Each structure stands twice: as C-alpha cells, then as structure tokens.
Amino acid sequence: MSSNRYKRYSEYVKDDVCHVLFYLVTTHSVKTSQPGYYSMSKSDDDGTRLFGRSRTIQDLLLKVSRVAATRVSVLVVGESGAGKDIVARLIHDMSPRRRGPFVPVNCGAIPKDIAESQLFGHEKGSFTGAVAQHVGMFEAARGGTLFLDEIAEMPLELQVKLLRTLETNTIVRVGGHEAIPLDVRIVAATHHDPVEALRSGALREDLFYRIAPIALHVPALRQREDDVGDIALQIVERLNARHRTRKRLSTQAMKALRAYTWPGNVRELRNTLERAFILADEQIELQLPRRPPPREEVRHNAMTLHIGTTLAHTQQRFIVASLRHFNGDKPRTAKALGISLKTLYNRLALLPESERNAASGSAPPAANASNGGSASTSPPATMP
Template sequence: MSSKPRALIVDDEPDILELLGMTLARMSVDSVATADLAEANRALEAGHFDLCLTDMRLPDGDGMSLVRWITDHRPQLPVAVITAHGNVEAAVAALKAGAFDFVSKPVDLQELRALITTALKLRETGDDRRKEDPDSELARSRLTGDSPEMRQLRQLIGRVARSQAPVLISGESGTGKELVARLIHDSGPRASAPFVPVNCGAIPAELMESELFGHRKGSFTGATADREGLFQAAEGGTLFLDEVAELPLAMQVKLLRVIQERSVRPVGGREEIPVDVRILSATHRNLAEAVQAGEFREDIFYRLNVIELPVPSLRQRREDLPGLIEDILANLACRLDMPQPRLSDAALEKLQSHPFPGNVRELENMLERAITLSDGGQIEAADIFIKTPTQPANGGEGELSLPPDNGQPLPDFLEDMEREAIQRALERCRFNKTEAARTLGMTFRQLRYRIKKLDLD
C-alpha cells in the first residue's frame, strides 16, 4: 500500500470535480477524476482506491448502481454519495444500499473534510480484518456465544461498523443492546472518539433539549453558564440513544432536524453549531407499531432505521447459556475478588429450565445473588432464586389483602405490598424500568426512587 491514500471521484460537473480534487489534495490525498460510470468502472478495475466519492446523477446511469457494485465487489472500499440538497430519500436509499455516508450539494467543506477523515481511518485497518471477524477476540469478548444467532449478529456488527449509516438496535430488555452499540463503535473508524450513551426515558422532557443540544447562559432559570450538550460531547464519535421510543414527539421533530442538517442550536443560542456524530439507537418496543399508533413520527423512524440490527433473546439461543454462565461467574469473581465458584449440575439444570424474561441481565442478577448465598466454592440449585409472581388466594391479581394477624405493623405491611407490586411490574415488563413506571402510573424518577428506597436494585 502506498504512503498516500487514493480517492476516486465520479461526477460530470467540472466545478464539483475541481472542488473535491482540491480538498483532497490539501488533505494529502491523491485523486482520480472520472465523469461517468464507464470511466469509473475502468479506474476501479485498473487500480486500488481508499475512498470513492460519487454523484447520484451521472450521464450513463446513477450513483446507486456504483454503490451496489462496490458493495458487492469492493466491500472494503468506503463509497460516499453526493446528493441534491434536501433529497433525504436518495441519501437514505444510498445508505441502505451500502454507502459509507453522504454529503449534500452545495458541498459544505467542513462536513466533507470530516467525512474524508473518518473514511480514511478505515484504511489503517484495511488489511486487518480482525475487528470484522465474527470470531475475533474483540467481538467474542463482548458477545459470548457460538449459536447461529450470535455468529450472525457478530457478522452484521462487523459489516455495519464500517458504515456511518444510522443503526436501530432492537430486542427485548436485558439482551445487551448497549453492548452491541459499543462494539459497533469500537470496531469502526470512530473508535478513538467518544461513545456517549443517553437513556431517553430517564431525562425529564423539560430538560431533554438542553441535555442533548446544550444551552447558553441565561437562557432559562438556573442556566448560569454556557453548557455543551451530549451531541457536542460525542463530537467525532458515536451518540447512542437508548430507549429512543421514549422521546416526546416535540423532541423527535428537533432530533430529525439535527440528523438532516448535522448541526445543533443550543437552547437560547442564535447560531447553528456543526456536529460530526454517528447516531445509534435502541428500543425494546416495536417502533413500526409505535408509528401506527401515532406515538412515534414516521419521518424520524425511517432516518433512524436505515439499518435494523435485531439482538436475539436468551430463549432464542439457549445453547449459549453454559458459556454465558461461565463468563458471568468469572467476571463476578474478579469483581468480588474471590475464587470463581462452580455450578452444580442441578443448579445448571434449574437455570436451563427458566424462560429468562429479563434475558442476560436477569441471569447476571440471579448469579450474583447465588454467589452471596452459596456456601463454599459451589453454587447449588437451592442457591438459585427464581422469583414467581405471588397470586392472591382467590386468584384475583392485584386485589388488596388484609394484613396477616401476626402483629406486623401496617407501614411494614404496606411497604411489603409496594415492594411486591414493583417487583411484579418489573418482571412483567422484562425489567424495563421505563415501561414498569408507566404500568404503575408513576414517573421514571419516582420508580427509581422507590426501587432504591425499597432496596430492589
């Protein structure tokens, strides 16, 4: 590989060719300019390139066909498309077809330079496929399992890590969606930049705009100084929007604008601030159903869901359970500074028969509790606590029972009832606290306070 990277430019407008060529030259990138698809194909057959920039409209076809050809025949070559201003549909279609990223006309030089810089970072590992290998040390250390579902997930992560397209990570609560997001970030060209996770269900609606976009001094009561938002904190890296379905509709509109314009306006600010951030999002809900119900905007759904990455539940990959248990026990032993305990055959059988509605998170909690209960270096079946919802004697769920006639004070009895109600709601909602709070008719913050007060963590 030569010391200087090479880029292929495909555009039939002389002014654009000159602008792109000059920008690349100033970044010490050699370039080859071509005016149509036929010329571009000859150049691709004749030499090696580290980046391709192509217009969508060409004299003998469109840039989409070139994107598809490169995706099929040169998967290691990042290709970015140049779209007409405001043509969101074309940009999204290109990303779905495998484009690395896009830039709109008139070309913003700062945005273009950021795109080129990110794309060329892939060149540093272009001949090293370890990060994309589904059996790589990095991927396997984060996502344990040899089931077909997990191998496929690791392969998909390796593929999407090279792109800048938005990814929607879907799956039940407790499956490890944030782990998947972090692996996408760490396997891609933004690995050295920040990874900023945001729980959209945990930020009060009235503070969300300030949290995401920042604010200016004096813009509201308590704003005693300028403050950067989370988008700016993730500059050059990845912003992970966890439980994105919890975003209020008004906030969805503002987020859509940021995604389209690639800039933010702090609360109380007058100027737009450019941001270079890749957006990954996750939800345990079916976003398509939320769109149909009018709870989530269709336009932002299509912008976030360019690539969907489903994470399998633990029930779908039960053959991974023994390996997962070993890894979790090893991590817990290290954290607790103790020898790693063994798991008896009866204890393993008990775990294998459980449906795990809370997935890997539930398994971790059960094993941590089992370690504290076990006597010696082995966990027995009796140490595995599987809680089942308590049913009233008459079978009517949720009906109030009188305190037992055992001298228990009423406050203690009520606290026990509250603890049971919260535990039942958490289990029913697969340990998603946002959903459990809604079920119980309280805010997320109220539920979090009650969980801490009742020692339910």
C-alpha cells in the same frame, strides 16, 4: 485501541467473532463528562451479555462488523436486558470513529423540562438557572457516536427538533442563534416493536426512517439456549476473580439454568447468579421456576397462545405462522393479516434472520450501506 491491535482483532473476527466482541466490551469503558443520564458504564456491564457461540449471535456480530465500517445510522431492537447497549458500543468500537467519544443517552430518563438543553446545549442566560454556557450531548459526541437508547420514549416535541437536526446536520443551542455543524453518527435503540410505536404515535414516522435505514435485532436469551451455559460460566469466572474465590456451578444448577426461559435475558441471568454466588460456599446451587409450556402451538391452521405471552412476541409468532401457512407468499400474507406489504417487511426485518428465513425462505431487501454514504430505504433492512 491502537491500529495494530484493531487490525489483529479484525482478522480474528473471521475465526471467532464472539471472542472479538468479548475483548472489545471488556477493555473499553464509557468516558463522558455528563454521567447523569447515560445507560452504560463499566460498573453496570460485565462484558458477557452477548457472549456465546450460537449461530444467532455470530450472525448478529457479522452484521455488526459490516455496519460498523459505514457511516449509516442504525436502529438496534431487542428486549430489555438482551444487550442492545453492547451492540451499540461495539458498532462504535469497530468503526472509523472508534477514537472519538461514545456518548450514550437514555431518552426516557432525561427530565422532560431539561431534555432539550441536555441534548442540544444552552447559552448563558437562556433561562433561569443558566448561569453558564452548556455543551449538549450532540456536541459532546463530535467525531464519535451518539447512542440514543429508548428512542421511542423521547417526547414528541423533542423528536421534531431531533429530526431537523439530523436533516440539517446542525444544532442550535437553547437561547442561541448560531447553527453549529455536527460530526456525529447516530445509533438508536428501543425495546418496543417500532411498528407498534409508529402506530401508537410514540415515534414519528419521518424520524423513524431517518434513524433506521438499517435495523439490527438482538435476540432474546431464550432464542439462543445453547449460549446459556457459556454465559453462566463466564459470569461465575468473573465473580471468582473479583472476590478471589473458586466457587463453581453444580451439575443441577447448570441443568436449571438451561431449563429456564430467562424473560429478563442476560441481565436477569447475571443478577440471579450474583445472588446465588454470594450465598454459596464452594458449590453454587440454584432453584428456578420450571420452563413454562410452549408459547404457542400451531395446528390445523389455528394457533394456540398461552396466557403470559407478550404482545410483541404474539405478533411476531403470528406473522411467522401466517407466512408459513401461505408458503412464504408475502403479498398473500400481508393481505390476510390486513396490513400493507411494506408493514410486513418492516416487521420481518425485526425478526432473527434464522426465523425469517425459516418462515419465508428469503430475507427482506437489504439497504445500501456502502462506506461514506447513508443508506436510505423503505422498509429498514437487516444486513445481508
């Protein structure tokens, strides 16, 4: 994007940040020479997964715009299909590194036996089949952003080398001896609760604090119901443009869309609409499961949870309910839950800001993310 166009859209963000996001994610494509393990491309993203006018999304995009201007590493947390990859790409596209490469890597998709070579590169003859020097993804992202998707899926032995790389800001190719300096920003993402990943040992704590001085939570679609209709209309509009048709959603279809909870988030919404679109004549009809009963009910200092509620969601709701019970008193809440105050702040940082404020009336302390430096704080903080 030219500097003039970027300036114009940066000014536009003050009035309608959602349209800025939509512009960015629909006019940029991932360019890389190693397509095998990347999680985002023009073909698998229709630019709508974060489209919406809800306060939740606008708050997220405001945080993204603030984070993007810095050099700090970022951890993006959210359910599968919620749009973590688009948030990562937007951070890059709104940053001073936007003219550099954006290299997304799915840490859980790279075969374990070649993961180190893919990330850090290798020298010719370093192992059987290494017939030529190979530039890894860290070097491919020089001057830009490396997006480590599903960071908690990375093998622990590789996490050790990743930590050393981030601490020294250099890499050594497999079979090599030269320390190669890096110029890359790290954005990581996970659909897991990071605190649980730390507790289970899937994610090293020292690496976690290196990659997550700032944590951004991407809300699930059920947490922004007002956006469902707008997103659906946008998807249908793009499908009509692609197929040169004029199909439309029926009134009943719109009601069904808003009544469903979308456990697969916008990815499920898009796939559902694409199937219905193909089968429809002019009017698109939908038959979806009815909205399940409320996920939890709190009364008389007790909480009722329904079968089918995810463990991560259960933990989040129980923490919010406990914090409300103790009138926002975090030390008392942490003691009652049997966790440290630090752990409580970590978990609260992963909640949408509206829920966090509703429960406690305040947010965890924010990290210093001034431009030109790295923010290091414990626990990771959401942007103010």
